[in-house]
Amino acid sequence: MADLDLAAFCAHPDDAELLVGGTLAIEARKGRRAGLVDLTRGESGSRGTPEIREAESQEAAAILGVVHRESLGLPDARLVDCLESRDAVVSALRRLRPRVVLLQHWEQRHPDHVAASRIVYAAAFLSGLRNYRPELGEAFRPFKLLYSASVTETEAVSPTFVVDITPVFETKLRAIQAFKSQFQPAPRESVSLPFDRFREAVELSARRQGQRIGKTYGEAFVTRETLEVEDVCGLSVSSF
Numbered sequence: 001m002a003d004l005d006l007a008a009f010c011a012h013p014d015d016a017e018l019l020v021g022g023t024l025a026i027e028a029r030k031g032r033r034a035g036l037v038d039l040t041r042g043e044s045g046s047r048g049t050p051e052i053r054e055a056e057s058q059e060a061a062a063i064l065g066v067v068h069r070e071s072l073g074l075p076d077a078r079l080v081d082c083l084e085s086r087d088a089v090v091s092a093l094r095r096l097r098p099r100v101v102l103l104q105h106w107e108q109r110h111p112d113h114v115a116a117s118r119i120v121y122a123a124a125f126l127s128g129l130r131n132y133r134p135e136l137g138e139a140f141r142p143f144k145l146l147y148s149a150s151v152t153e154t155e156a157v158s159p160t161f162v163v164d165i166t167p168v169f170e171t172k173l174r175a176i177q178a179f180k181s182q183f184q185p186a187p188r189e190s191v192s193l194p195f196d197r198f199r200e201a202v203e204l205s206a207r208r209q210g211q212r213i214g215k216t217y218g219e220a221f222v223t224r225e226t227l228e229v230e231d232v233c234g235l236s237v238s239s240f
Contacts, residue, residue: 004068007035007098009089011116012042013057013071014179018202019148020102021064021172022219028065029097029168036061037092039085039116040076051183058094060178063171068096079111081118087133090122094137101142103220105149121145149220150209159220160227162209169206173199180195187191200223 006027008016016024016036026032030033038057041050054071061069079085093101101124106117126132128141149159165172176198177183182199203217210218213236229235 002095004035004096004098005032006100006102007037007068007096008102008195009037009039009092009116009120010104011039011110011112012076013038013053013115014042014060014176014182015104016102017060017064017175017179019034019104019150020219021060021144021175022168022206022217023102023163023221024066025064025168025171025175026163028067033068034064035096035098036055036064036066036070037096038069038071039074039089039119040079040112041071041073043076047181047184049181053179056179056181060175063175077112079115079119081115081122085115085119086123086126087136089120089134090127091136091144093123093127094140097140099143101145102221102235103145103147105147107157117147129218130134144223147222147224149222150205150218158223159209159212160223160240162213162215162218162220164210164213164215164217165206165219166210169203173202176202192198 005066008024009021010016010019024036028034042053043050072092074085074088100107103120104113104117106114108114108117122211124142124145130139149157206217206219209220210216212218212220
């Protein structure tokens with residue numbers, strides 16, 4: 001499963017669906033080889049078991065059209081940026097060799113999401129060093145890292161660009177809904193989060209980002225580097 005076009009590396013099962021599910025579905029429709037790597041199994045979550053969430057994650061991946069999904073099995077709720085975590089991601093990067101990596105923004109409320117962002121960034125750099133842990137595979141560095149900026153805690157961040165996900169928005173929702181355990185009450189829990197209410201929050205965020213580019217739904221991204229534009233007359237969004 002080497003030489004993916006793009007891969008999303010996120011902390012938990014369902015993170016990628018929420019943040020970049022539309023972008024993955026759009027790229028899969030274009031015939032691009034997309035992958036998903038969950039750093040943890042989500043075993044510390046209040047709902048579902050690791051086994052249930054694994055089955056749900058594979059169903060969600062099939063809905064999005066990605067060709068590969070795996071979990072690195074790092075500790076949920078105890079995710080830290082350390083050499084062990086970095087090396088697990090280095091190994092995955094060298095094996096899957098994605099040209100583009102989608103990852104979580106570095107400003108997050110959830111500590112695991114912050115750690116995931118730092119781990120993946122560091123690992124993407126280390127992965128390209130020929131003399132760094134050659135036993136983990138042949139050196140490889142992704143061409144571009146794209147940070148998701150579509151979640152509530154980073155809505156104040158101005159995105160570098162927004163992807164129009166209008167054609168696949170319902171696909172994104174079906175992939176999220178595949179995680180049925182997350183919308184059912186846990187033992188001794190009387191109240192759950194109905195999917196209809198959750199959908200409203202997801203739709204609001206997607207509409208907010210889509211509005212930036214004059215589309216119905218969007219997913220926003222940030223890059224640390226300045227992007228090159230080859231054709232200024234071909235820019236797709238008006239300034240007015």
